Amino acid sequence: MKKSVLVMGALIAVTAVSCSKKDSNEPQPVPDVAIVNVLEQNSVAQEDTLVFKVKAAPGSTLAWAVDGKDAAVKDTLFKFATTDLGEHTITVTASKNNLQASSKANITVYGKYKYGTFVLNEGNMTSDNGSLTFISPKGVVTDSAYFKANGTHLGNVTQDLYIYRNKIYIISQNGKKNAVGNGFNNDGLLVVANAETLKKEGAYNDELSTLSWPTHVAVLNEENIIIRDNNGLYRFNPLTKALTFIKGSRSAAKLTMAVSNNKIFAAAGSKVYVVEADKDTISFGLDMKASVSGVVKASDGNIWVSTTGAPSKISKINFRDYSLIRANDVTAGSVSAGFGATPGITAKGDTLYFSGAGTKLYRHIFSLGTTEFMADAKTMVKDANIVYNNIAVHPITGEVYLNTIKGYGPAYLTNNTSVFNMADKVILNANYQDHTRFPAGIFFTWSF
Structure with missing residues (x-):
């Protein structure tokens, strides 16, 4: 009986065990074997594919197993x-x-929707019920x-979602x-998945x-889900089922809320x-002296x-004491939120983008105080007639996503989710056609 360990460059360590019918002082040939992880990925989403190949001595008989099977x-x-x-072990x-020799590779499989981009559809x-479109990092x-x-639908007119500690919270209007007033067969107002x-x-x-x-x-924590409706803001505790109106919040706007510093x-x-956990009254009201659009x-x-x-203006506010860090004038375009329910601005680092709920895309570099027109999506995307909710910038790639529809009535079925590289020359990197149903917003998993 003889044991040996083989290591080949950056390949996976191999433990080989070989036996002969008769022990001998003569060295026994051990078949070389090593797994090569072709894509060099140690983790993968459900249903995605990893490719492995083997380096083995010529003439070897091979057998693959997963988790010992x-x-x-x-x-x-x-x-x-x-x-x-x-x-999983390959x-x-x-x-x-x-004689036999074996090589192993350990990999991790995570959920299909852990990383990527969601487009939430009102329907x-x-x-129609609401629905969720997912775009993977591979497109x-x-x-x-x-x-x-699930085999069941989201509620009617889904409007917003939030991800907190591996749970996604989706709210619908109806x-x-x-x-x-007719009944719909769906999972209702607030769905947690x-x-x-x-x-x-x-x-x-x-x-x-x-x-x-x-x-x-x-969401601030699992017992402090903050919901906005026509009356203001509420704190919902799903454990006790208590729904509590937050005093002083009656004029809360139909716009996405931001979460920072557990506020x-x-x-x-x-x-x-400003709303804090376990409090039934707003903690602070910061007066911006003009209508807030995002x-x-x-x-x-x-x-x-x-x-x-x-x-x-675009202003930056200190999340600790709510003081104004700096305010810049916007010298071109519009930061209006339009008719939708998403912010008039979107940001990656020091760079903000806005379109005024139209097809003309603008960039504002906050540290420089500069605003510039970038491109008109209508000249690059066919049937980009109506912008349905505002643009959103990918927090990793810096690409700007835009949802458009051809029109109302049956024309909404002709639609685009367009992805732009916002370098000095704007490039249409990708365009996903006819996947949305009145899109309520674009959400990146990396943002949460």
């Missing part, structure tokens, strides 16, 4: 894909001259992702009823029945409200605030 593959190449989350065994309020689109994971798999973990309807057209959700920052007319978390934890007026 024979994979029924004898070739030098092995493609691995699974829906099972967690750690093993290849080479046999030759009654047609009189005939693969999954339509109706929530339905495919829940189980459509605009004319696993953020990696989209498997439903909870749905809340009767507990939220006093809400009037809820539109936005943000909610919400637009409210000319003010920005509240967005900055990469350093501070808060970007856009205001419309003469002139429009």
Whole structure:
């Protein structure tokens, strides 16, 4: 009996065990074997494929296994894909001259929806439920992702989502009823699902029945879900089922809320409200002296605030004491939020983008105080007639995403999710056609 360990460059360590019928002082040949991880990835999303190949002595017989179970593959190449989350061990065994050697690779499989871009769709309020479109980092689109994971639909007129500690919270305006009061077969007003798999973990309807057209959700912790409706802001505790109105919040605007330093920052007319966990009254109301069109978390934890007026401004607010760090005039374009429910600005680092809910894209570099027109998406994307909710910048790549529809009525079925490289010369990097249904917003998993 003889044991040896083989290491080949940056390849995976190999432990080889060989036996002969008769021990001998003569050295026994051990078949060389090593796994090569072709894509050099140690983790992969559900259903995605990793490719392994083997380096083995010529004439060796090969056998692949996953977690100790024979994979029924004898070739030098092995493609691995699974829906099972967690750690997995890929093993290849080479046999030759009654001797064997094995090589192993350990990989991790995470949920299909852990990394990527969500487009939340309102649907047609009189005939459709809300839905969720997912774009993977490789550009693969999954339509109706929530339905495919659960076999049930999101509520009617879905408006906003938030991801917190591997859970995704999705709020709808009408829940189980459509605009004319007819019942819809769906999971209702607030749905909570696993953020990696989209498997439903909870749905809340009767507990939220006093809400009037809820539109936005943000989460401080599992017992402090903040919901905005026509009356203001509420704190919902899903453990006790208590829904508590937050005093002083009546004018909270129909705009996405920002979360930083365990606080909610919400637009409210000319003010920005601050809400803290376990408190039933707003903690602070910051007066911006002009109509607030967007509240967005900055990469350093501070808060970007856009205001419309003469002139429009982009301001940076200290998230600790709510003091003004700096305010810049916007010298071109519009930071208006338009008719939708998403902020008039979007930011990556020191660079902000806005379009005034139109197709003309602008860039503002805050440290320089400069604003410039970048491109008109209408000249680059066919049927980009109506912008449906505002643009959003990818927090990693810096690409700007824009949702457009051809028109109302049946024309909304002709639509685009366009992705722009915002270098000095704007380039259309990708365009996903006819996947949205009145898109309520664009959400990147890396933003949460």
